[in-house]
Each structure stands twice: as structure tokens, then as C-alpha cells.
Amino acid sequence: MILLTRKADFSAAHFYWNDQWSDEENFRVFGKCSNRQGHGHNYTLEVTVAGEVDPVTGFVVDLKLLKEILEREVVSVYDHRHLNYEVPEFAHTIPTTENIAVAIWRRLAGKIPHAKLQRVRVYEMPDLFADFYGEGA
Amino acid sequence: MILLTRKADFSAAHFYWNDQWSDEENFRVFGKCSNRQGHGHNYTLEVTVAGEVDPVTGFVVDLKLLKEILEREVVSVYDHRHLNYEVPEFAHTIPTTENIAVAIWRRLAGKIPHAKLQRVRVYEMPDLFADFYGEGA
Amino acid sequence: MILLTRKADFSAAHFYWNDQWSDEENFRVFGKCSNRQGHGHNYTLEVTVAGEVDPVTGFVVDLKLLKEILEREVVSVYDHRHLNYEVPEFAHTIPTTENIAVAIWRRLAGKIPHAKLQRVRVYEMPDLFADFYGEGA
Amino acid sequence: MILLTRKADFSAAHFYWNDQWSDEENFRVFGKCSNRQGHGHNYTLEVTVAGEVDPVTGFVVDLKLLKEILEREVVSVYDHRHLNYEVPEFAHTIPTTENIAVAIWRRLAGKIPHAKLQRVRVYEMPDLFADFYGEGA
């Protein structure tokens, strides 16, 4: 078994806010991330798949296909969007790095033929990232 | 004469829009950057100053002071903000990478003691940046 | 369960030396790292914590708190210090990348509320790093 | 137990081609990678070894020795070479990132004294890499 990882980038706006809380409580917990005009990031996504190397192609997964799946399922939906306002899974879920990793896992699960989705890593900044290995992990 | 460059980071939301134009024209020129909900970036700012090395300190400029100036004049104003809605110079100017570089130059000009502001470089993404050398350059 | 990783930097001096050995033996084993005047590095620390995402905040761990813990427990002690002479755990232990990773683990273990310390990674240079997963791992 | 990872670089040419297929089939599956003149990459290799920290040296593995092994077993054979034409393991195996990772594992297995080979990671580009953990993994 071998693991293959491909990166993709998207630029998006977001903010952190819990509707159940007062403005003061949101600011106390989320600090400057609670600014409701939003701010943004250049996110980097790393998707890892696991499988056997196909002896005919030398591939775990067809790279062009993997790129198309990431583009269609994630990048075309998140890139140049405001996550809180325009991406449905964040209508009632705060788009933290952790929650974005889980959401991308759910978008990709079952979509990659002949290989197992192993890990979704999301960098919000070069010095902060979240890893998700799936619901049962 | 020697040049000293210091980097700083800020994360902000923005979009490109010309009020004189129709929605269609904005989309035609600015593409997905015209989405008015905004998207965002991790911007990197590089500020270069020029001067003589002070023989007593070995510095062109006091680094702690330079860091404070960048923080006070730029980062505290731009970081975790929506540039179009919350930063005054972009109320009527589109926050392109070029215009952000010019705006930061104007914020810093004349503020750095004992050294000449030489260049402001702004990276919107790792593969796109603008350089401004001042009004008369 | 999800993993969250945060980076921090510190700049420190060190050298490699075993007091039980002759100068020649130290030089034979440690090469130029045995120079007792010391040399130094920009170290990068990556701390990974594991836990459930809090549905109220979307966080595995409060990021501001995590940053404060890394600053208080590690960066304020190691940064701009000579590890051999000024950091107590290296008085009788050689500050190799491996030993620094173990020492940072011990400084952080039990200090991060609501999450499990999963991994400490230390880069001495961009092309050399050590990972420690804890005493029983 | 602790893990130590060291990087090394090599620049090589390669192309993807299956002799059992027609030119059209090769182009359909491998796209521009099927150009038989070859193209090339700056590959980055990350080799991870696992072991106990030697209390006398503070090392899992002697770093100078590890560097020599990587140089002798891999870099001197792959660097500035055309993988398809000049490296024997790719005479009949397509040099995909996956297959290169497996081949490097086989070149290194059993060659590193006092430590266990844990993982071989090969970057073909900064946004694409393969990980191999050994035949039984």
C-alpha cells in the first residue's frame, strides 16, 4: 500500500460567530476573528489517498482524475467565496480550520475510484493546519 | 548605503468592483474576484528601507521600532478586516494588489526615522505580487 | 477526532559535546557541531493536539490559549538562548534535534486543556527534523 | 522511540510509457507525461528512520552516516540522470512518484544501522508526493 497526496489552493473569506452568544461573548472567545465583515485566507488543501500501485500504470490513482475531483467537489465551491454566506455546510457551522477539514472529507468521501481517502489536511495559514482521518478514526 | 527588508503578514477579505459598471461588466473584467460577498487572502508585506549603517548599533533602522511602525500603521488596520468595507482608502479605490501597495506606501512614508522608505512589496498569493517605489519613481 | 497543528519559531545557539570523551572523540563523532563556542539555528516547532471538535466553538483547542501555552512553556525559555548554557534540561543532555523534541514534549505534557498532546516536531533546519509521540509511543 | 527525517534533492528526467499500449493509449492515460523525449523535475526525498535515542550521543542515527547512505544509495544514482534510460529499476517499471518511492525504499532497506526505516516520501513537485512505509505496511 502506498499513499499519494495532492495539494490544491483556494482563497476564501470567513469569520467566527456563534448566534447563541452576545457580541461581547463572541469577541471574548473569537477575538478579531469575530469581525462580521469577514477576513480571508489563502487556504491550502492536501488530500491523501491510499491504495495499491496499479502495475499497468504505476498509479495509485489517476492524477488527472484526482485533480478534476478536487476541482469539482471542493475548489469550484470554496474558491473566491465567503464561506459563511455562500457555502451551505457553513450556514450553521462555524468555518474553523477543523470544521473545514471535516466538511471537505464529507465532500470527497466515496468520490475517488480505486483508492481510499486517507487524510484531509487544511492549512489556514502556513503556521496552522488541521488533519481529519474520517468519521470513525 | 544598505537596504533592510522586513516582512509582516495580514489576513483580509476583499473583492473587485467598479460602481460605474453593470454587474455583467464587473464580472467580465474581474471574473470570480467580483463576487461581492468577498473572498480573502493571507497577504505578505515586505517593507524595504535604505540608509547608512549606524556604526554604534550596526543598524540601518532600529528593528523593534520598525516592527512597531508596521504593526501600528498597517497590520493593526488591515489584519482581519474586510478591505472594501473597513479600510478607508478602499472606500472608493479597488483593493487590487497594486493599489494596496500604493496605500501602504502612503501609510508608511515619512514615518520611519533615520532611513528612507525604498520599496513596498505586497504578495496577494505566493505567485502574485506588486512593488511600489514611491510617487516620483 | 481531529488533529490541530500550530507552528512556533525560536532562534537559539547550541553545540554537541560529551564530557566523558576527549576533544578528539567529540570532533570525530560530532564534527563541526562540536565547536564549543556554539553555533545556532532558526528552529521551527510544530505541536499537534488531538481531540473532538467542540460543537459550540468549532475548535479542538482554543487557539489563543494554545499560542499562549507554547509561548510560556517553550518559546520564552528557548528563544534567543544558548541551549547548553541557559536551558536547564540541556545541562547534562546534548541538545540534539531528537532531545529537543523530547524536552519540549515534557514541557507541554498535561498543559493543554481539553485536548491530547499528539506529536511534537522540531525542525533544526528545513532539511532535518525529529518527531516525538510521547514516552509510551 | 523517536523519528528522525532528513531531506535530500535530486534532479532527473523521466516520462510515462507502457510498451504494451499504442501511442494513442499512452497519450490518453498519461497526457503530456507520455512525451518520450522526457521532461524532468527537482525531486525532494524525505527519509524517516525510527529508533531509541542513544543516551551517549543524543542521536537516533549518526547524521553524517545517514547523509552518506542517502548520497551513495540514492542521490549518486538518480541525480542528473534520465530515470527511464539510466536507472535499472525503471527499465521495465514506469517511474511514477509512487514507484520511485517504492524503489528508494528497496535501495535503503537494511542499509541504516541501529535504526528502522520508517517512511520514504518523494515529492515530484511541491504539490504532489507519495509515501511508502514498506512492503508489509
Place this chain on the structure above:
Amino acid sequence: MILLTRKADFSAAHFYWNDQWSDEENFRVFGKCSNRQGHGHNYTLEVTVAGEVDPVTGFVVDLKLLKEILEREVVSVYDHRHLNYEVPEFAHTIPTTENIAVAIWRRLAGKIPHAKLQRVRVYEMPDLFADFYGEGA
């Protein structure tokens, strides 16, 4: 006046060889780069243009157009190619980093509307790059 720089990547094979010389002389001067099977690199191209910021768009140059020009004039010709055998300007000119920078300048000169081509930078490796400012510079 402001400068805008955009990066692009291409992966290509090449080797260094002077037909006027013996094999020994080629190896003496070019070392392992003289291997005629070729080796390869992930090249990074940085193209800098200079101009006034258009007050209507905030752009020095239309970014989508600039990207298309780089793709059409350079990347589509060089990427996944063997420079010596497949790119006409290197049929009789050695594809050193210096000569690649000059060749890309000539491909781009006069092709970028409303802005002046200012600099072409080519990275062969992260630690080696050439800059060309044009024939008269």
C-alpha cells in the same frame, strides 16, 4: 509607476553540451549536467511588468490576460518538453538558466499590452536563478 510580478511553473528536461568540444571537454566544463540522456527541473518563471495603475480597474495589467500570455507564449511550449530537442531556440544554444531567461524575454517582448516588460527571472532550482532586463539593459 508600479511593478507587477506573476509566477508560472514548467517542468522540463535539458542537458549542457557544446558540439565543438570533445566528450572529455564537455564533462570537464559541465560535469554531470553534460549527461546527454538529459536530466530535468521544476522551473519557476517570474515575469515582472511595469506601468501606471489604471484608475478604472486598479490594474497595471489585466491578470487573466497576463496569465494567458504566459501560458500561450512560454508554458505551453516549454512544459513537459525536452528543451534541447523540442524547443527551437535551444537547437543551437545551450539551455542554461541564463539562456532560458533571455529566450523567455524574447518570447514575451511586445506581447503584453499597456505595460512594459521589466524583468524575466528563471529559477532552475530554489537556490539558483537568472534575471534578464532586456537587450539594452
Place this chain on the structure above:
Amino acid sequence: MILLTRKADFSAAHFYWNDQWSDEENFRVFGKCSNRQGHGHNYTLEVTVAGEVDPVTGFVVDLKLLKEILEREVVSVYDHRHLNYEVPEFAHTIPTTENIAVAIWRRLAGKIPHAKLQRVRVYEMPDLFADFYGEGA
């Protein structure tokens, strides 16, 4: 004319101290950099040379020779050294990034055949660097 830039790395210890000042004054001006045990950095050096491309070799400068010169004149003297105590030019000059850039210029000036030394850039950290263009610049 074309410019060629090559990078090299060295790891060294240093501190900032002016013997004419009291301990308090040194701490006031230099902060944690004034710790006389020293701290350290992974420095990156970028050396740029300018010249005509030799039509026979395609080189501005012989790369193997340039690498040897950087190794002999700079890296072998600075790497794994304590700059204040072991490098003669810093016996009475504070090893700030600015002064290191000037010192490296003086070590290299006149040593590179067939090309003009154009710029010496020294990174102390990824976010701080100094550029020196020579005494008369």
C-alpha cells in the same frame, strides 16, 4: 547583461553588544539579542553576479567555480561558528544582518573571475534580510 544568483546557507551563533555601553543600555537597545551567551540562526546568503553570457558555455559565471568561491570565502569561515568570537571582522563590529552583508561583500569582492559582484543579500530569518550593493552604491 544578465544577473545570476546563487544561494548558500550557514548556521552560526551571534549576539549584539556595544562595549562602550552599560549592560542596561545594551539591553535597552538590543533587547533579547544582547544575551551574551549568544543565540543563533540559519542564515541564507544570496550572491548575485552580473555579466555577459559567454556564447560558448551559456554561462555568466562557471557555477562550480562560484560554488567553490562561496564555500571557501564565506561558508567555511562562518558555518557552525560563533560570529562574535570566531570570525575576525566581528571582533569589534556588531554582527547585525547589515554588517554581515557588508562583510561578505568584502570577502567576495574581486574574487569572482569574468563577472561583476552585483549584490549580497543575507537573510537572518525568513522575514528579515539585508542587501548590499557595494561601497560606492
